[in-house]
Amino acid sequence: MTEYTFETSPELDKLAPALVAFQKAVKDPQKNSTNPHFRSKFASLEDSITAIRHVANDCGFSITQWRVGHGVSTFMLHTSGQWIRGDAELIIEKLTPQALGSATTYERRYSLLGATGTSGDVDDDAESAMQREAPQPADDIKQVKRFIDSIGGAETLEGLNMVGKTIQAAHLTDTSRSDLKAIYLAKKHELENE
Numbered sequence: 001m002t003e004y005t006f007e008t009s010p011e012l013d014k015l016a017p018a019l020v021a022f023q024k025a026v027k028d029p030q031k032n033s034t035n036p037h038f039r040s041k042f043a044s045l046e047d048s049i050t051a052i053r054h055v056a057n058d059c060g061f062s063i064t065q066w067r068v069g070h071g072v073s074t075f076m077l078h079t080s081g082q083w084i085r086g087d088a089e090l091i092i093e094k095l096t097p098q099a100l101g102s103a104t105t106y107e108r109r110y111s112l113l114g115a116t117g118t119s120g121d122v123d124d125d126a127e128s129a130m131q132r133e134a135p136q137p138a139d140d141i142k143q144v145k146r147f148i149d150s151i152g153g154a155e156t157l158e159g160l161n162m163v164g165k166t167i168q169a170a171h172l173t174d175t176s177r178s179d180l181k182a183i184y185l186a187k188k189h190e191l192e193n194e
Helices: 015-025 045-058 097-116 138-153 157-169 174-192
Strands: 002-008 033-035 040-042 061-068 071-078 083-090
Touching (some): 157 174
Antiparallel strands (some): 002 083, 033 040, 071 083
Protein backbone atom coordinates (compact mmCIF):
# COMPACT_ATOMS: atom_id res chain seq x y z
CA MET A 1 0.00 0.00 0.00
CA THR A 2 1.15 3.52 -0.69
CA GLU A 3 0.15 6.88 0.83
CA TYR A 4 0.31 10.02 -1.34
CA THR A 5 0.61 13.76 -0.76
CA PHE A 6 0.51 16.44 -3.45
CA GLU A 7 1.58 20.13 -3.53
CA THR A 8 1.89 22.87 -6.17
CA SER A 9 3.23 26.37 -6.48
CA PRO A 10 0.54 29.07 -5.98
CA GLU A 11 0.30 29.62 -9.75
CA LEU A 12 0.32 27.02 -12.55
CA ASP A 13 -0.51 29.24 -15.55
CA LYS A 14 2.90 28.59 -17.18
CA LEU A 15 3.39 24.96 -16.17
CA ALA A 16 -0.10 23.79 -17.16
CA PRO A 17 0.29 24.66 -20.89
CA ALA A 18 3.76 23.08 -20.84
CA LEU A 19 2.23 19.85 -19.53
CA VAL A 20 -0.43 19.93 -22.26
CA ALA A 21 2.29 20.39 -24.91
CA PHE A 22 4.27 17.58 -23.30
CA GLN A 23 1.35 15.16 -23.36
CA LYS A 24 0.71 15.95 -27.03
CA ALA A 25 4.35 15.22 -27.90
CA VAL A 26 5.34 12.33 -25.64
CA LYS A 27 5.02 8.68 -26.61
CA ASP A 28 4.55 5.97 -24.01
CA PRO A 29 7.85 4.28 -23.16
CA GLN A 30 8.72 0.98 -24.82
CA LYS A 31 7.65 -2.03 -22.79
CA ASN A 32 10.91 -3.98 -23.01
CA SER A 33 10.96 -5.62 -19.57
CA THR A 34 9.04 -8.73 -18.53
CA ASN A 35 7.33 -9.47 -15.22
CA PRO A 36 7.96 -13.21 -14.73
CA HIS A 37 5.14 -13.59 -12.18
CA PHE A 38 2.40 -12.31 -14.49
CA ARG A 39 4.18 -12.93 -17.81
CA SER A 40 3.47 -9.37 -18.84
CA LYS A 41 5.55 -6.61 -20.43
CA PHE A 42 6.31 -3.27 -18.81
CA ALA A 43 8.56 -0.25 -19.27
CA SER A 44 11.51 -0.22 -16.88
CA LEU A 45 12.40 2.92 -14.92
CA GLU A 46 15.31 3.55 -17.30
CA ASP A 47 13.09 3.21 -20.40
CA SER A 48 10.50 5.49 -18.79
CA ILE A 49 13.06 8.21 -17.99
CA THR A 50 14.50 7.96 -21.51
CA ALA A 51 11.06 8.39 -23.12
CA ILE A 52 10.04 11.30 -20.89
CA ARG A 53 13.10 13.44 -20.06
CA HIS A 54 13.88 15.02 -23.46
CA VAL A 55 10.25 15.78 -24.30
CA ALA A 56 9.75 17.36 -20.87
CA ASN A 57 12.90 19.47 -21.29
CA ASP A 58 11.77 20.56 -24.77
CA CYS A 59 8.48 21.70 -23.21
CA GLY A 60 10.27 23.80 -20.60
CA PHE A 61 10.22 21.69 -17.47
CA SER A 62 12.32 19.11 -15.69
CA ILE A 63 11.38 16.17 -13.53
CA THR A 64 13.50 15.02 -10.63
CA GLN A 65 12.93 12.32 -8.05
CA TRP A 66 14.50 11.45 -4.73
CA ARG A 67 13.90 9.14 -1.83
CA VAL A 68 12.03 10.60 1.16
CA GLY A 69 11.91 8.33 4.21
CA HIS A 70 10.55 5.07 2.84
CA GLY A 71 9.06 6.74 -0.21
CA VAL A 72 9.69 8.84 -3.27
CA SER A 73 9.23 12.53 -4.07
CA THR A 74 8.58 13.46 -7.71
CA PHE A 75 9.15 17.14 -8.55
CA MET A 76 8.24 18.92 -11.81
CA LEU A 77 9.89 22.32 -12.17
CA HIS A 78 9.02 24.72 -15.01
CA THR A 79 11.46 27.36 -16.30
CA SER A 80 9.09 29.99 -14.83
CA GLY A 81 9.69 28.61 -11.33
CA GLN A 82 6.23 27.03 -11.09
CA TRP A 83 6.20 23.49 -9.76
CA ILE A 84 4.24 20.39 -8.81
CA ARG A 85 5.42 17.87 -6.24
CA GLY A 86 3.96 14.52 -5.26
CA ASP A 87 5.25 12.32 -2.45
CA ALA A 88 4.51 8.63 -2.19
CA GLU A 89 5.25 6.95 1.14
CA LEU A 90 5.59 3.20 0.75
CA ILE A 91 4.48 0.75 3.38
CA ILE A 92 6.91 -2.15 3.07
CA GLU A 93 6.22 -5.46 4.81
CA LYS A 94 9.84 -6.52 5.24
CA LEU A 95 12.25 -3.60 5.54
CA THR A 96 15.53 -4.89 4.11
CA PRO A 97 17.89 -2.87 1.89
CA GLN A 98 16.85 -5.01 -1.10
CA ALA A 99 13.13 -4.57 -0.40
CA LEU A 100 13.55 -0.80 0.05
CA GLY A 101 15.61 -0.51 -3.15
CA SER A 102 13.13 -2.55 -5.14
CA ALA A 103 10.13 -0.64 -3.75
CA THR A 104 11.86 2.70 -4.43
CA THR A 105 12.53 1.79 -8.07
CA TYR A 106 8.95 0.56 -8.44
CA GLU A 107 7.49 3.73 -6.92
CA ARG A 108 9.79 6.02 -8.94
CA ARG A 109 8.56 4.35 -12.13
CA TYR A 110 4.88 4.55 -11.21
CA SER A 111 5.15 8.10 -9.85
CA LEU A 112 6.97 9.29 -12.98
CA LEU A 113 4.46 7.64 -15.32
CA GLY A 114 1.50 8.89 -13.28
CA ALA A 115 2.79 12.46 -13.04
CA THR A 116 3.33 12.65 -16.79
CA GLY A 117 0.17 10.82 -17.86
CA THR A 118 2.12 8.11 -19.65
CA SER A 119 1.65 4.35 -19.51
CA GLY A 120 4.35 1.81 -18.78
CA ASP A 121 2.25 -1.34 -18.40
CA VAL A 122 -0.02 -3.44 -20.53
CA ASP A 123 -3.60 -3.10 -19.25
CA ASP A 124 -4.42 -6.46 -17.67
CA ASP A 125 -7.98 -5.50 -16.67
CA ALA A 126 -6.91 -5.53 -12.97
CA GLU A 127 -5.98 -9.20 -13.16
CA SER A 128 -2.72 -8.66 -11.26
CA ALA A 129 -4.60 -6.97 -8.41
CA MET A 130 -6.65 -10.12 -7.83
CA GLN A 131 -3.73 -11.69 -5.90
CA ARG A 132 -4.50 -15.16 -7.17
CA GLU A 133 -1.86 -17.71 -6.42
CA ALA A 134 -0.49 -19.54 -9.43
CA PRO A 135 -1.63 -23.13 -9.78
CA GLN A 136 0.59 -25.61 -8.00
CA PRO A 137 3.19 -27.13 -10.30
CA ALA A 138 3.29 -30.94 -10.46
CA ASP A 139 6.69 -30.98 -8.71
CA ASP A 140 5.23 -29.00 -5.81
CA ILE A 141 2.35 -31.45 -5.46
CA LYS A 142 4.73 -34.45 -5.44
CA GLN A 143 6.93 -32.75 -2.86
CA VAL A 144 3.92 -31.95 -0.66
CA LYS A 145 2.79 -35.60 -0.79
CA ARG A 146 6.27 -36.72 0.31
CA PHE A 147 6.20 -34.22 3.18
CA ILE A 148 2.74 -35.41 4.26
CA ASP A 149 4.07 -38.99 4.32
CA SER A 150 7.13 -37.88 6.32
CA ILE A 151 4.98 -36.00 8.84
CA GLY A 152 2.67 -39.01 9.21
CA GLY A 153 5.64 -41.36 9.65
CA ALA A 154 7.32 -39.28 12.37
CA GLU A 155 7.31 -41.27 15.62
CA THR A 156 8.92 -38.67 17.90
CA LEU A 157 8.86 -34.89 18.31
CA GLU A 158 12.54 -34.83 17.38
CA GLY A 159 11.80 -36.67 14.13
CA LEU A 160 8.88 -34.36 13.42
CA ASN A 161 11.09 -31.29 14.03
CA MET A 162 13.59 -32.60 11.47
CA VAL A 163 10.77 -32.93 8.91
CA GLY A 164 9.68 -29.37 9.81
CA LYS A 165 13.17 -28.00 9.12
CA THR A 166 13.22 -29.74 5.74
CA ILE A 167 9.84 -28.22 4.90
CA GLN A 168 11.07 -24.74 5.90
CA ALA A 169 14.01 -25.03 3.50
CA ALA A 170 11.86 -26.27 0.60
CA HIS A 171 10.62 -24.04 -2.24
CA LEU A 172 6.84 -24.30 -1.89
CA THR A 173 3.84 -22.15 -2.71
CA ASP A 174 2.21 -20.30 0.18
CA THR A 175 -0.82 -22.58 -0.06
CA SER A 176 1.29 -25.73 0.15
CA ARG A 177 3.27 -24.34 3.07
CA SER A 178 0.03 -23.42 4.90
CA ASP A 179 -1.50 -26.86 4.29
CA LEU A 180 1.65 -28.60 5.52
CA LYS A 181 1.75 -26.40 8.62
CA ALA A 182 -1.76 -27.50 9.59
CA ILE A 183 -0.85 -31.18 9.14
CA TYR A 184 2.43 -30.67 11.01
CA LEU A 185 0.70 -28.99 13.97
CA ALA A 186 -1.92 -31.76 14.17
CA LYS A 187 0.83 -34.41 14.24
CA LYS A 188 2.76 -32.41 16.84
CA HIS A 189 -0.34 -32.25 19.04
CA GLU A 190 -0.81 -36.01 18.61
CA LEU A 191 2.81 -36.77 19.60
CA GLU A 192 2.70 -34.42 22.60
CA ASN A 193 -0.39 -36.19 23.95
CA GLU A 194 0.91 -39.76 23.65
